[in-house]
Amino acid sequence: MGLRATIACALLVAGPLVGLPLSFVFAPDALDQFTGFLPEAVSATAALLLGVGLGTLVLGTSLAALVSFFEFPGRRWIEWALVLPLAMPGYVFTLFALGLDLPGIRSTLGAIGVFTLVLYPYVYLLARAAFLSQSRTLLEAARGLGLSRGRAILRVGLPMARPAIFGGVALALMEALADFGTVNLLGVRTFTDAIYRVWFNAFDRDAAMQLATLLVSVTLTLLALERLARGRARHAQLAARGEAVRAVRLRGLAAAAAALVPLALVAGVVLAPLAQLGAWSVESIRDGLLPVDFGPAVRNSLLLAGMSAVLVPVVALLLAYGARASRSKAAAGAARTATIGYGLPGSVVAVAVIVPLGWIERRIDGVAGTGLLLTGTVIGLFYAYLVRFLALAWGSIEASLLRIPRQLDEAARGLGADRLDVLARVHVPLLRSGLATAALLVFVEVMKELPATLLLRPLGGDTLAIAVWQATTESLFETAALPALMIVLVGLLPVALMIRLSGRGGASEVEASPVAPAAVDEPELVPA
Amino acid sequence: MSHVRIRGLSKSFGEVAAVRELNLDIEPGELLAVLGPSGCGKTTLLRTIAGFEQPEAGCVVVSDEVVAGPGRMVPPEKRRVGMVFQDYALFPHLSVEGNVAFGLFTREREEREGLTRRTLELVGLQHKASCPVHELSGGERQRVALARALAPEPELVLLDEPFSNLDATLRAGLRREVELILRDAEATALLVTHDQEEALSLADRLAVMRDGQIVQVGPPVEVYGSPATRWAAQFVGEVNVLSGVARGDGVETELGVFDLRAPASGSVQVAVRPEQLELRARRPTDGSDAGNAEVIDREFRGHDVLYRLRHEGGKTLLVQLPSLELHDVGETVFVRPASSASVTPLAD
Numbered sequence: 001m002g003l004r005a006t007i008a009c010a011l012l013v014a015g016p017l018v019g020l021p022l023s024f025v026f027a028p029d030a031l032d033q034f035t036g037f038l039p040e041a042v043s044a045t046a047a048l049l050l051g052v053g054l055g056t057l058v059l060g061t062s063l064a065a066l067v068s069f070f071e072f073p074g075r076r077w078i079e080w081a082l083v084l085p086l087a088m089p090g091y092v093f094t095l096f097a098l099g100l101d102l103p104g105i106r107s108t109l110g111a112i113g114v115f116t117l118v119l120y121p122y123v124y125l126l127a128r129a130a131f132l133s134q135s136r137t138l139l140e141a142a143r144g145l146g147l148s149r150g151r152a153i154l155r156v157g158l159p160m161a162r163p164a165i166f167g168g169v170a171l172a173l174m175e176a177l178a179d180f181g182t183v184n185l186l187g188v189r190t191f192t193d194a195i196y197r198v199w200f201n202a203f204d205r206d207a208a209m210q211l212a213t214l215l216v217s218v219t220l221t222l223l224a225l226e227r228l229a230r231g232r233a234r235h236a237q238l239a240a241r242g243e244a245v246r247a248v249r250l251r252g253l254a255a256a257a258a259a260l261v262p263l264a265l266v267a268g269v270v271l272a273p274l275a276q277l278g279a280w281s282v283e284s285i286r287d288g289l290l291p292v293d294f295g296p297a298v299r300n301s302l303l304l305a306g307m308s309a310v311l312v313p314v315v316a317l318l319l320a321y322g323a324r325a326s327r328s329k330a331a332a333g334a335a336r337t338a339t340i341g342y343g344l345p346g347s348v349v350a351v352a353v354i355v356p357l358g359w360i361e362r363r364i365d366g367v368a369g370t371g372l373l374l375t376g377t378v379i380g381l382f383y384a385y386l387v388r389f390l391a392l393a394w395g396s397i398e399a400s401l402l403r404i405p406r407q408l409d410e411a412a413r414g415l416g417a418d419r420l421d422v423l424a425r426v427h428v429p430l431l432r433s434g435l436a437t438a439a440l441l442v443f444v445e446v447m448k449e450l451p452a453t454l455l456l457r458p459l460g461g462d463t464l465a466i467a468v469w470q471a472t473t474e475s476l477f478e479t480a481a482l483p484a485l486m487i488v489l490v491g492l493l494p495v496a497l498m499i500r501l502s503g504r505g506g507a508s509e510v511e512a513s514p515v516a517p518a519a520v521d522e523p524e525l526v527p528a
Numbered sequence: 529m530s531h532v533r534i535r536g537l538s539k540s541f542g543e544v545a546a547v548r549e550l551n552l553d554i555e556p557g558e559l560l561a562v563l564g565p566s567g568c569g570k571t572t573l574l575r576t577i578a579g580f581e582q583p584e585a586g587c588v589v590v591s592d593e594v595v596a597g598p599g600r601m602v603p604p605e606k607r608r609v610g611m612v613f614q615d616y617a618l619f620p621h622l623s624v625e626g627n628v629a630f631g632l633f634t635r636e637r638e639e640r641e642g643l644t645r646r647t648l649e650l651v652g653l654q655h656k657a658s659c660p661v662h663e664l665s666g667g668e669r670q671r672v673a674l675a676r677a678l679a680p681e682p683e684l685v686l687l688d689e690p691f692s693n694l695d696a697t698l699r700a701g702l703r704r705e706v707e708l709i710l711r712d713a714e715a716t717a718l719l720v721t722h723d724q725e726e727a728l729s730l731a732d733r734l735a736v737m738r739d740g741q742i743v744q745v746g747p748p749v750e751v752y753g754s755p756a757t758r759w760a761a762q763f764v765g766e767v768n769v770l771s772g773v774a775r776g777d778g779v780e781t782e783l784g785v786f787d788l789r790a791p792a793s794g795s796v797q798v799a800v801r802p803e804q805l806e807l808r809a810r811r812p813t814d815g816s817d818a819g820n821a822e823v824i825d826r827e828f829r830g831h832d833v834l835y836r837l838r839h840e841g842g843k844t845l846l847v848q849l850p851s852l853e854l855h856d857v858g859e860t861v862f863v864r865p866a867s868s869a870s871v872t873p874l875a876d
Binding site: 405407408410411412413414415416417418421425426429430 | 578579580603604605606607608609610611613615617618619620621630631633634676677680
């Protein structure tokens with residue numbers, strides 16, 4: 001049962017993506033009529049990646065080093081305040097920047113700035129975790145060999161954290177690649193923007209699929225780099241033992257600067273936009289400037305996000321549980337394949353799922369006359385969300401599942417419970433917090449999602465995110481403000497959850513359990 | 529009360545044969561201990577009986593029902609075999625009571641509550657019924673694990689190294705406690721361990737396992753006193769292996785004549801336990817001062833002493849004596865069979 005369920009899930013999710021490159025076979029000349037698009041998209045995307053990579057690398061790493069190696073007033077608060085920009089979608093910050101008419105914002109450089117400010121927390125979080133896991137003795141050994149504290153950090157601390165830092169940069173770049181709203185609003189013609197224009201303005205699906213294929217290959221490269229870096233980071237952390245690094249207390253001006261610079265950053269990226277959005281929202285309500293279909297947009301957003309928050313974690317649970325129950329390599333591989341949608345741009349996912357869905361739809365229509373049963377309804381949209389966000393849910397469920405020793409499964413089986421009983425009576429209760437986290441993450445991501453929703457929404461299916469984008473393209477900043485504010489406030493939930501969990505040392509109810517990981521009496525006899 | 533028959537059971541993992549054509553019977557109501565070193569396949573045997581591993585050959589019969597055999601594999605939840613895991617594997621989200629009642633979910637409510645309460649009383653934890661399991665001590669956790677396995681009244685209870693996670697000081701007391709609980713419950717039980725003291729003190733019968741096979745089965749006294757092979761002799765306690773010539777009721781060795789439990793003849797090897805030898809400071813018969821062995825090491829254990837001697841024949845001997853009278857390292861002593869020492873020839 002386990003293996004088949006897992007493989008079915010994997011096919012469901014990865015199938016459409018595998019189909020993308022086929023467009024080169026069926027319509028080899030599709031891109032010819034868009035000769036200008038490709039070079040433009042390549043150069044804009046490359047410039048963007050380079051700039052965002054550098055920006056997040058420098059900003060994220062230096063902030064992480066600041067809070068890890070130094071002690072200053074308010075550090076404990078600042079440490080977590082620096083994560084808040086994660087809740088700010090790029091297009092919402094762009095709305096704020098455009099509304100203030102910041103000079104030079106409508107340019108590649110402007111887009112790089114926006115992405116650096118909202119994406120640096122990926123680098124910051126991973127670098128900080130790496131710094132904190134470093135052992136004090138290593139830095140002290142460097143000091144003993146004659147290095148100053150600053151040089152010890154540069155020559156020992158930073159190189160040891162390098163895999164984690166690169167992992168964070170890769171994540172930030174994947175987010176930048178996946179973005180549509182920011183680049184579209186700022187007029188930066190990257191791949192995602194090109195896909196949108198080819199799709200909507202020229203109605204050329206083959207060309208859109210081919211552009212998507214090219215974009216996927218860049219994303220998958222980044223994904224591979226990130227996984228590689230994660231593997232290395234694990235080794236680096238294994239090597240680290242002993243007491244954690246002791247922070248040095250800063251005094252006087254240095255301490256003031258250490259506290260004020262991060263605070264100014266958070267104020268500029270989160271607090272100021274929130275205040276401005278709040279002010280505009282009030283204006284929009286007072287002057288009757290709300291989006292025309294504001295009520296339906298709220299309802300659509302909540303319905304889509306709420307239903308996805310049930311659907312996606314359930315599929316992820318089946319996937320993870322199937323792989324666990326069947327214990328085979330094939331199932332583990334299938335589970336990995338199914339999580340490939342992670343970090344893929346929503347526009348790519350939309351383009352990828354529409355073709356198989358359209359094909360099935362025409363078959364059904366031929367028999368039952370149901371019309372646009374899949375692509376014209378929310379079914380297509382849910383499918384795209386599933387492909388796009390399955391990995392997100394799977395990650396948090398799998399992490400909790402791994403902490404449940406297999407002996408618990410066996411103990412339950414020995415007491416007369418079959419596999420479904422074990423799932424219902426042992427795993428689900430123990431996975432409660434993992435499932436809740438998965439649901440929350442999916443809910444928030446679907447609320448924020450723009451490109452896939454834009455391409456696949458049924459008629460009258462506008463969401464809050466679409467309302468923000470629509471109004472911003474027309475420079476109706478007051479109109480965009482209230483939906484944008486709602487998106488940011490919802491987005492703060494998982495960030496708050498993350499902060500709370502980290503505050504508790506990340507302990508979950510399973511970790512605090514008395515069950516030690518299965519110690520096997522005869523390790524050489526247990527199949528790997 | 530139920531009996532278990534295992535015939536020709538084989539299970540391997542890739543190249544490694546964990547269990548090889550193993551035969552074993554467990555009689556109704558008995559406590560059988562399987563004793564073997566790490567890697568001998570005893571845990572695999574247990575897991576195969578429980579249904580977590582599928583054997584390649586042979587069969588397992590529980591109370592006349594074939595639960596594993598050619599073309600037949602009853603899933604673990606249908607076997608009525610309870611298991612106590614090494615790490616207890618208690619469900620962290622359930623209370624003591626919840627854990628014990630876990631396997632009773634198909635019973636009527638009244639029966640379920642009655643069985644849960646009785647089983648908790650049996651293990652003496654009725655006052656902790658609503659405790660979360662992480663608040664329990666190691667010994668209490670173990671009793672919950674045992675109660676959980678016993679509550680559904682299984683045909684057979686399997687215990688996988690049940691005491692290995694406990695302090696040495698707790699272990700002896702809990703051993704007796706577990707034994708009494710199992711006897712009170714009139715359970716048929718199979719316990720797997722690598723600790724010979726545990727196996728000897730707990731079991732009705734002892735099965736010594738090596739390389740996936742049972743080399744000897746019998747009551748602990750018999751397995752200890754008359755080991756079948758040199759390996760079994762050495763694994764179950766400390767031993768001196770001596771060559772000798774058997775003549776009817778006795779066997780003549782370089783240390784003197786030992787009684788034989790069963791008549792034999794010809795040249796044999798016998799296993800002589802350290803407590804089956806005695807030391808004398810002087811040769812008792814002719815009064816000469818010269819001993820035939822030198823004390824090279826002395827391990828004082830409180831109630832007794834283990835001496836390591838070098839015999840004049842060049843052999844190293846182990847002798848265990850009460851600590852009433854001590855011999856010093858370097859002293860020469862005379863070794864002879866203890867008065868009641870009787871031995872059995874080894875098979876190999």
